[in-house]
Amino acid sequence: MIAAPVTPAIATLNTGSSSLKFRIFARDSLDLLMSGKVTGIGTDCRMNAKVTGTGAQIAQELPGADQEAALAAVIACIDAHDDDWRIDAFAHRIVHGGATFTAPVIVTPEVMAELQTLCPLAPLHQPYNLAGIAASGRLAPDAQDIACFDTAFHAGHSEVVHSFALPQAMRDAGVRRYGFHGISYEWIARMLAEQRPDLAAGRVVAAHLGNGASLCALRGGRSLDTTMGMSALDGLPMGSRSGALDAGAVTYMMRRFGLDADALDHMLYEDSGLKGLSGLTNDVATLVASDDPRAAFALDCFTYRVAQYVGAMAVAMGGIDAVVFTGGIGENAPGLRGAVLDRIGFLGPVESLVIPANEERMMAIHARELLETRLELMP
Structure with missing residues (x-):
């Protein structure tokens, strides 16, 4: 019997304090393979998901699950309902990239350490985003973790635009305008270029x-x-x-x-x-x-x-x-x-x-591009 071909896939994750949203895309075609959401993390936790090809609906109670337990359930769900998918990368939505991260990056220990320093700029979001990276790194160590930033699309703003009228010492300490929802706006710009140039x-x-x-x-x-x-x-x-x-x-x-x-x-x-x-x-x-x-x-x-x-x-x-x-x-x-x-x-x-x-699709596009670039650079 000939084994079914393996489909390389990219998982996008948006990990918050009480929820985890995920989608699985075929790496080559970017066809949507599965989508779902875990809600009530830490309390009345529950996962709901749908497999695109078969229409199968999955519902699972996960009482008291934290971010790592929620992601473990998602990975187990993928393993149980996939069609020989192989997750090559997890693309994580990260709310704050500060002034350092102006484009998506493959996460390394050095990148993770720098992202931790940005938690004070987004204390209600950033720690949970990073918890998602840490969890996927432990649960699926063979997949690449890629960080996609809500701030990156706005990184080219002029000094006039991103400066508050504050003393220089405050501005040097990172007190400035960054902007968010950049992944959404990048998708809009991409769609306009394709549909309404x-x-x-x-x-x-x-x-x-x-x-x-x-x-x-x-x-x-x-x-x-x-x-x-x-x-x-x-x-x-x-x-x-x-x-x-x-x-x-x-x-x-x-x-x-x-x-x-x-x-x-x-x-x-x-x-x-x-x-x-x-x-x-x-x-x-x-x-x-x-x-x-x-x-x-x-x-x-x-x-x-x-x-x-x-x-x-x-x-x-x-x-x-x-x-x-x-x-x-x-x-x-x-x-x-x-x-x-x-x-x-x-x-x-x-x-x-x-x-x-x-x-999510914009994040998958970024992840695919980074994976392809990494392959090109390999000796």
Whole structure:
């Protein structure tokens, strides 16, 4: 009997504090082989996955699992339901690359050590991203670990764009604007180049609107500016994050309400944004369907800020030709898209498009390119 051919594959991982999202792509064709998500890490943990070719659905309870146990379950699931796939690489979404990492890299002990130093810049995300790398390194040591950074696409910003008006000592210590959602924006730039080269060469505001939200000024496929800054808290109000906030308001709240840094982080990341504005929820579909005036108020605040920042991005580009919406809200809330476009009508004719987000495929593309480069360099 002739053995079935082995399919080299790339696994993309997005490891967070309470969830692990994964997709498996064929390395050569980038066809999607499997996708899934582990939720409730550390508490009521559960994995759900789907095998693309057969349509098989997998559901498994993983009570109390941490990030490593969750990834072990994912790897076991792949082994049990694959069709002779061989995972050549794990492409990890890493929220912060700082000023050092301006492109995806193969993870080495030296790279890992440098990434650890960036944890203070993204304390609610980076440690869990790195836990995913550590876990895959132990569980699948024969596969390459590749880090893909949310900040890298914005690395070419000018000093004017990424500088805060702070003393030099603060800026030298890394207190500057980095920008995030870069993997998503890189995918948008790639899709525009393939599908609408006329717009790709022009001035486009890409709007990644989801539970995390930001805008990016794209000219000629390059990021010129973005609304997020040093952290993923800046810019637009989001699902449960405040967005841009007067620094004086932060120090006032600390003194007035006796909040320490941890309590303040929790409020600004978990209890603000649409959730805080409405006093109801961060779920946009629920807010849209609600007749509670607080829901309408929250959505009005959101679309106002999005439109306001579209204007700021237009300044960065010297005009605007189109707005591209992506992300859960951007793709699925036509009423909110319309409200934003109505508010920017004074800017003149602006084309509007929706391009579905596919950060995982962008990560797989990067991983494949790095693997191929590594093979070419081998003696």
